[in-house]
Structure formats: structure tokens, C-alpha cells
Amino acid sequence: MIVHWHRRDLRGADNVALAVAAERGDVVPVFVLDPAILDHASPIRVACLCDALADLRAWYRERGSDLLVERGDPAAVLVDVAERYGADEVRWNADYSGLAAERDRAVSAALEAAGVAARECRDELLHEPGSIAPNEGEHYAVFSYFWTKWRDREKRDPLDPPAADALADVSGDRLPSPADLDFDDPEATPPAVTREAARERLSTFCADDIYRYADERDYPAADATSRLSVHLKWGTVGIRETYAATADALERADGEDARASVEAFRRQLAWREFYAHVLAYNPETVREDFRGYENEIEWRNDPEELAAWKAGETGVPIVDAGMRQLREEGWVHNRVRMIVAAFLTKDLLIDWREGYDWYRRKLADHDTASDVGGWQWAASTGTDAQPYFRVFNPTKQGRDYDPDAAYVRRYVPELADATAEQIHGWADLDPAEREAVAPDYPAPIVDHARRREAAIEAFERARGKSD
Ligand SMILES: Cc1cc2nc3c(=O)[nH]c(=O)nc-3n(C[C@H](O)[C@H](O)[C@H](O)COP(=O)(O)OP(=O)(O)OC[C@H]3O[C@@H](n4cnc5c(N)ncnc54)[C@H](O)[C@@H]3O)c2cc1C
Known part of the structure; x- marks a missing residue:
């Protein structure tokens, strides 16, 4: 048995760690509701999370398995899940923000102390932090240099979802609702954070809107952007399948303007990766100024x-x-x-x-x-x-x-x-x-x-x- 720990990769398809785990078979999928994260969550994020978890659970159930949803400190919970199912390995996809990296180190240590292997895969970005860097320094600080290299690098193809027979026959308890987690309804109407909504957004956008993206993306009334951010955040869409859809759109593009528009969209995907690289090497910039003005600007804060x-x-x-x-x-x-x-x-x-x-x-x-x-x-x-x-x-x-x-x-x-x-x-x-x-x-x-x-x-x- 091998445990796949879902975090912000709430999908079965185009999921690197899950695909690698499925090669061995008998995958036990699990999500951990971590109180340390819930303490900093908000009603809208919890609503999105519960929606995506319910959807992912339905996907596993259709394949004769289930998504286990556990609550507690991930280090303790994952050791317990591994022992309960006799798993000798836990796999997950890397998360580059400072707090996540700290938590993952603690989880690895706890698993290894319990004799369970801990393995991390690279899934969230097309190009990992460190892979696009200047000759000197860990990451680019100017986007245009980053973009030129990012654009010209080869990209991985999307991955198939695991076959049903690679998933363990497990069954989980009832999914908690936002109210069970002590969260009120959000003020906003949350978007549907499901696989179907993500696939529908991606295919609709890449069929047509992507060709007017360059001209209209800056006009808020035009509603000409992809609205994929929520799916990239929760992982209801994979980055390789997103990029592959732009490659198909590029092939179908009729003329130079249409091709340039697809390129303009890819450029925004590169901004997402640029910022992920910056944060991976500068985790303190979540609270501190990147440029060292720290404590010097006299904010009015009225x-x-x-x-x-x-x-x-x-x-x-x-x-x-x-x-x-x-x-x-x-x-x-x-x-x-x-x-x-x-x-x-x-x-x-x-x-x-x-x-x-x-x-x-x-x-x-x-x-x-x-x-x-x-x-x-x-x-x-x-x-x-x-x-x-x-x-x-x-x-x-x-x-x-x-x-x-x-x-x-x-x-x-x-x-x-x-x-x-x-x-x-x-x-x-x-x-x-x-x-x-x-x-x-x-x-x-x-x-x-x-x-x-x-x-x-x-x-x-x-x-x-x-x-
Ligand atoms: C102050 C501020 C805060 C922001 N906070 C977030 C945030 O919390 N989460 C988030 O995903 N984006 C954030 N952005 C970036 C951007 O505004 C959103 O990604 C975009 O509006 C999402 O809509 P879309 O999916 O329709 O974008 P599209 O224009 O369709 O772009 C496609 C994808 O490219 C990425 N992208 C686009 N623009 C940017 C950008 N400027 N920086 C980084 N990635 C980008 C996103 O993943 C987006 O889904 C922020 C921008 C600003 C100025």
C-alpha cells in the first residue's frame, strides 16, 4: 500500500505524485484537515475546499475507492494512516510557500521515524524553482528575463488519471461541512470548485476567448479572461493540461494576431510561476518588503x-x-x-x-x-x-x-x-x-x-x- 496525500492538488488526472504512486498500485488517497491551516482560513476558502473535496471523493468512489478525510496534525495523522493500512510510503506534491515547506519537513521526519518512506513530487508548476535562474543568484528578479527562458523551455505532457485497479478499496467517514469546521457561510457566492467546472472553463476559454485575450484582457467589463485562477489554486485543473490546451489552441490559431493572443495568455501563466519562484527563495516576503524598505515607509494606516x-x-x-x-x-x-x-x-x-x-x-x-x-x-x-x-x-x-x-x-x-x-x-x-x-x-x-x-x-x- 502507498498513501497519496492530497493538498492543493484536488484532482485525479494530471497529478504527478498520484500517477507515480499508481504505478505501484494499492493507492490510499487521503486529505488532512490541518487545524494550523484552518486557523488562518476564511469562509470562502473553506467553502471552496469542501466543494473540491466532495467532488474528488465522488471521483474516487466511482472507481471503487474513496478519499479519506482526516483531521489533525498531518505528521501524526499520516503516520497513523500509514500504520492503519500497512503502507510503507507516503507521497505528495511539493508546495513552495514557507509554512508548507516547514510542515512538510516535520511530516517527513515523523514518517521516517516510523519507518515509512516520505517522497515529494513536482506538480504545481511547469518549471520548478531553481530550474529557471540567472547565472548568478537563485531566481530572476526581472520578469522579462524569466519569461524568455520559461517560454522556450520544453513542457511536460499531461498525465492520465490512475486506473481504477490501482486504487485501494478503502472507505472514509462522512465529509465535514464548513459549519462542522466552525465556518460561517461566505459573504460572496463561491464559484464551483469541481473538476467539471474546471474542464468546462478550460475548454470554453481555449476554444474561442483565448483569441481575443490579448486585446480584451485589460477591460474588466469584457469578462475576457479565463477565470482559471480558482482551479489552479485548488488544483481542480493541472498546469500541464492547461498548457496542453493552449498548445491545441495555438495549432488551431488563424493568423499572427490569434497566435500572439495565445502567447499573451501563456505569459500570464509564467507570471504565476515567476512569483512562485520568488516566494520559494524568499519565504519571509509574505510579511517583509522584498526591497528592504522594511520599517522605513511611514504608512498612514488610517x-x-x-x-x-x-x-x-x-x-x-x-x-x-x-x-x-x-x-x-x-x-x-x-x-x-x-x-x-x-x-x-x-x-x-x-x-x-x-x-x-x-x-x-x-x-x-x-x-x-x-x-x-x-x-x-x-x-x-x-x-x-x-x-x-x-x-x-x-x-x-x-x-x-x-x-x-x-x-x-x-x-x-x-x-x-x-x-x-x-x-x-x-x-x-x-x-x-x-x-x-x-x-x-x-x-x-x-x-x-x-x-x-x-x-x-x-x-x-x-x-x-x-x-
Ligand atoms: C494585488 C494583486 C493580488 C493578486 N492575488 C492573486 C491571488 O491571490 N491568486 C491568484 O491566482 N492571482 C492573484 N493575482 C493575479 C491575477 O490578478 C489573477 O491571477 C487573475 O486576475 C485571475 O483571473 P483569471 O484566472 O481570469 O486570469 P487570466 O488572465 O485568465 O490568467 C490566467 C492565469 O495566469 C495566472 N496569472 C494571471 N495574471 C497573473 C499575475 N499578475 N500574477 C500571477 N499570476 C497571474 C493565474 O494563474 C491566472 O489564472 C493578484 C494580482 C494583484 C495585482
């Missing part, structure tokens, strides 16, 4: 402004639309993630860690590496980050990327009857005009031009101190 940002009540329409999309869907369009993050860290001069913590709580696709990477990019403290003096102007961003204000109107009903010009010119309307157009929508809580200057000064002071 609690009322932070509360207005979280509630989507800043009086800056594109920011409020983004923050409300987050509350309603547990997902936000990438361009808008950048806009709201820039607004928090520059206009409000609030520490990026506040924003990160809120995203971590509210996002269904929260991924430590991409989330920290995105926040530190926006805060100008990260790798290959936005320069601190190039402050996003939210009004201009709104005009450029939501010209008809369709996205704003979708999420800010108070502005449903306002024209695009009134919405994008909201900061310039006088109070009487604002009252006439949308009496329930607030005036902007800050003056962008003034706050921009204050932010640049704060960053210059911090740079002066850290030099």
Missing part, C-alpha cells in the same frame, strides 16, 4: 479610510466597483486588482499587508505567491515592481479600461443611472451635481493629486533612510 476601502465606499467608482466585486464573487479582474491595490498603498498610504490580509480573507483564488507578488508590485516594494513615482491615477484607469463605465455600473448600483462622463468625472463634480446624479454614493474620500505627492514624498524619505 482606520476609517481602510474601512471605506474594504466596504467599497471610497467615492472612487472604479475602486469601489472592484472592492464590491471582491465581496460578491470572491474574485476580481486583474486590472482592477492593480487599481485597488495602488489606491490603498499610494492614495491612502496604507501598508500593503493590510490589503494582502483582506484579499487573503476574501479571495476564492488566494495564492500566497501571486497575492504577495501582486501586492508588493503595486506597493513598489516587490520584484520588478511598479516604480514608486509612477502612481496609478484611478480616474484615468477608469476612463482607459472601463470607458463606458459598464463595469462600474455592474457593481455600484447607486451609479446605475449616471453617464460614463459623470462616473469618471465624479471627483470633479460639485456637491450639488453629485447629489442630483447619485445621492447615495459618497464624494471621494481623498484628493488624488495631493495624495500622490504625499506618497512619492513618503517613498523618497524611506529610500533615503534605507540607503
